[in-house]
Amino acid sequence: MPPGLNMDNQKTDQESEDTSVVISEQVTLLQDTLVLTPEGVQKRSEQVAVEVPYTVALNDEEIGASMVLATDLEEFGAGFLFGQGYITEPGQVREVLVCPDGRISVHADVDEDMKPKEVIITSGCGGTGKISREMLEGAFDPLKECTITFPEIGEFIRQGLQSSPLGPATHCIHGCGFWSEGRLQAWYEDVGRHNAVDKVIGAILLGKFSPAGAIYTTGRLTSDMVLKCARIGIPIVMSRTSPSSLGLAIARRAGVTLAAYARPDRVNVFHGPERIVRNCED
Numbered sequence: 276m277p278p279g280l281n282m283d284n285q286k287t288d289q290e291s292e293d294t295s296v297v298i299s300e301q302v303t304l305l306q307d308t309l310v311l312t313p314e315g316v317q318k319r320s321e322q323v324a325v326e327v328p329y330t331v332a333l334n335d336e337e338i339g340a341s342m343v344l345a346t347d348l349e350e351f352g353a354g355f356l357f358g359q360g361y362i363t364e365p366g367q368v369r370e371v372l373v374c375p376d377g378r379i380s381v382h383a384d385v386d387e388d389m390k391p392k393e394v395i396i397t398s399g400c401g402g403t404g405k406i407s408r409e410m411l412e413g414a415f416d417p418l419k420e421c422t423i424t425f426p427e428i429g430e431f432i433r434q435g436l437q438s439s440p441l442g443p444a445t446h447c448i449h450g451c452g453f454w455s456e457g458r459l460q461a462w463y464e465d466v467g468r469h470n471a472v473d474k475v476i477g478a479i480l481l482g483k484f485s486p487a488g489a490i491y492t493t494g495r496l497t498s499d500m501v502l503k504c505a506r507i508g509i510p511i512v513m514s515r516t517s518p519s520s521l522g523l524a525i526a527r528r529a530g531v532t533l534a535a536y537a538r539p540d541r542v543n544v545f546h547g548p549e550r551i552v553r554n555c556e557d
Contacts, residue, residue, distance in 0.1 A: 300345050301325050303445060324447040326466045331355045331379045333362075334387070344448070344465045351465075352379035353480040354473030358503050360410050361385060365480050410506055411498075415529040418510040419487035421455065424552040428513075429539035431459060431491055438462040442493075451475050455488025468494025476507050489513060491537060496522040505529035511550050513537040518545055 303322045310317045330340040331352050349371040356362045372380040435452035442448045451471035452462040463474035489511035496518035504512045513534040526533035532547030
């Protein structure tokens, strides 16, 4: 079964008021609410996703921080550093340690004299998304080629969305999955669409599967989302929603198949339709 979330990790809103240094591993809390209608008032308990701050360090040097859902943090740490331009390929990461004080410590074989990267603030909500400028510039390496059939697209989307109850329970979660070799390899979730994609990329960097496959996200395909997928070598990028103009331009530069409004029985391909096999005769 692909990596997922445990809905048993819950707490009440009263329990969530603890502000100690130890970062909570809970992923949801129960919040009492009042549903107001013209007809009256009704009490209801709602699931709320728990968003916590984590700092990411590379070889004991702090690189940055992000608000995340506290799941699959090893993958997030590696993927975050890829987006910042510090880790560039699978095999560089030696160890990832998640500390209870809210620190993800990544140890990797990289240039020890590497200077801080110039970053660009992306369209992430609240300006939280950042990518290194050098990732945006320059030529792209060849992608890891593959194709995907319509039955596979249908299974990919259905299995991914059904693999965790967090999304429908909280209505606050983005999901991102990876399909290759005829099966769902992983499904990651987070409060941020960027973070969910970083977790998939981190899994590739940690050697969990090859980039020769398709990625699907519930979030929109803005420039940084497409860019990170292209730089790691993913040839097929799909979304439940739409791309931005720069996201499309990057897909064209890199040769990525960019498919939006993806559903089990249809996709709207903005670039590179040749990797999507409509039937056995294609």
